Amino acid sequence: MVTPGITGRIRPTKVKKRENLQKRKRDDVDVEKLEQAVQQLDPKNGSYKDFTDLPLSEPTKQGLKSSHFAVMTDVQAKAIPLALQGHDILGAAKTGSGKTLSFIIPVLENLYRLQHVGPDAGLGALILSPTRELAIQIFDVLRKIGRHGHMFAAGLLIGGKSLQDEREALAKMNILVATPGRMLQHLSQTAAFSVDDLKMLVLDEADRILDMGFQHDVDAIVEYLPKERQTLLFSATQSKKVSDLARLSLHDPEYVSVHAQDESATPKGLTQNYIVCPLEEKMDTLWSFIQASKKSKILCFFSSAKTVRFVYESFRHMQPGIPLLHIHGRQKQGARLDTTAKFSAAKHSCLFATDVAARGLDFPAVDFVIQVDCPDDVDTYIHRVGRTARYNREGRGVLFLAPSEEEGMLKRLEAKKVPVEMINVRQKKRQSIKDQLQNMCFQDPALKYLGQKAFMTHVKSIYLQKDKKVFKLKEYDLEAYAASLGLPGTPRIKFMKDDNSRQKKQASRQTIDVSDSSDAEEVAKAEKPVRTKYDRMFERKNQDVLAEHYKKLVRDGPDGETPADVFTGASAADGGDEDFMAVKRRIPADDEEEASATMGTGDARVASGGRLVHVAGASQPLVIDSNRREKLLQSKKKLTRLMDKGKRLVYDEEGNPHEVYELEDEAQYRAKGLPEEQRQKFIETAREVVQNADVEDKAAAKAKRKDKLRKRKERERNEMAEGDADAGVELPDPGEDLLANFRADAEYTDEDDEEQQQEPSKKAKKWFESEDEDEEKTQKRKKAKAAHRVEEPETLEDIEALAAGLLG
């Protein structure tokens, strides 16, 4: 979206021209004076407190005044004078300390003094932001400060609009706030967009923009920009990596670090606590916390979009008594903007978010920031917690740490001067929502599926964490965690396969130990959990829903291993949650035999309490363990699903049935010799069969012809004997094939056949035809053939000519 100029009120052209001329004269004088004053600034003496202490243009002063900004924050007082003098800056200051104005004011002022304004001046300053929300926020501040008389055209470039619309506006822009991806897209695709005159490049949340995710885009953007420019980098957590500075070609940058001498890296008004909370208790604790803080504005951070969605959807159904919102990177831009606007305006609300909302966003008056999932690192912690206690206000951050995360994370926080204090959860006030969640997952397969996805992404994110001293996957009770989300089992995760196979080996060893003992069976029985009516209902409810996804998620291997085994190392003898997760199905034939053997024939009862019923046409019996399945027997249509599908058979000459493809196994095939030899043998045999058949056919045809000849001669003899007067003329037998006669006298060959195909054989002259007639007919036939050949269009021209009637 490109928003046209900040200013630009519409007035009659003549008046406007005169005013502009006067203004330019004023500005020239103003600019000269300002330039001198800026050069005389002494940025290091620290005596500048208010904005009015700085040589700023009238429009900027007015903008600041109308926004009620009077006293500068620390970072502003240090950074703005340096930036006004044109220095490159590497600025690090706490969250909410006013870094935005520290670059907005120099951008407006430096371009103003250069008179880099108007459509012909081109792009003078580019401000890059890692997220769209932050870019919008920066643009709003720019607009607020710049709307009182500055003539710059400023735009917001964050995608979401057609490239063409943006293209047209881009060429006129003097200041752009953009996300790296969209900016690069225009630099590489919009021919008229020139950045050759760019004077300033600003990176907000610089450490984020310079990290891996944006590396390619930012490097490519910098390639387009002129080397001679001023560069400003700002962030709450700033690294001074030489490589990063080299990438941006900073010239002797000034380090403006406000929290270096400070005791802590986080704002003074911020109270920071942590609680030790196992993964499986997080949902209960969070719910209880929200219930106890309904009159607050709360921001909760999670590690994945899936978790955000699951918690949002499930809590919403439980009617928490406080408006819930959620934001994550997988939402559409409109939805994200809507949420940020709603949360900004809300007095009491709870926003569930991923780290997309962790940086820069200036939500007013947030009371609590709850980090439900441990942040990747201390920098992320600082940015997240910085959404509260902004600009001298109070706020509170609570970090949930699993017992295994506590030691490692606390060490890292301490190293970066982040003071956190442990508090305890009042157990009496903690409500358990496990049953409610379980019930909701049971009622709503979509929610269950979301829960399964949330579980998997969360586990995966722990697995992928770089800091293995904090995130130790094996230390979490994942089975209990899955249950705490209301899931009917622990979803299976592919990347755990290796660990799993190791555990399987251990499990089998343990099984052997148990089976050695004389009480093995009793042990297994005793440890098998009792299945209630509810369990059975749950299994039925879930067996058909989202079958494909479900199969992927839930282990259903031939070894009967349960999902729980994957993570907890429970042995097969434990029984685990096998029954809880198992989906009832037809008993395989082998098992049926076993069942019959142990239970006796007749009314075979299945171990789980079901009844076996044989369905006509089905090769395997059905387990009837509920009214629902009983009913199934009454529906013919449904039963067809259980029936065996018919096989397609072909019959040989002896009438024996064969399957369409009868394949011998490899060993049998190889025993017969090499493939090439087999092929040759097959060809020879086939040839022999064909030759024999040919000889037989020929002999039969010859015999037939001889017989005919014999019959005819006999008939002739009889006729002669009767003394027929017309015996001089030989009349053919009506219907007798003359060609057959002709062939009877010659040896039949393949060549003959070929000839016949090419040129139909000259028919034997009929008794009433003369030699001349014959010749005439041949000529006619040749002509007709020639004409026919021309009539067949062969080329495009023929077809066209045919269509034009030329050949017709």
Ligand SMILES: Nc1ncnc2c1ncn2[C@@H]1O[C@H](COP(=O)(O)OP(=O)(O)OP(=O)(O)O)[C@@H](O)[C@H]1O
């Ligand atoms: N000089 C000032 N006087 C009064 N309020 C100010 C001043 N400077 C900034 N603020 C206010 O302080 C709040 C935080 O400012 P800003 O968003 O610039 O912080 P930040 O340092 O960029 O934070 P973050 O690191 O989280 O991005 C804003 O609401 C802003 O309006």
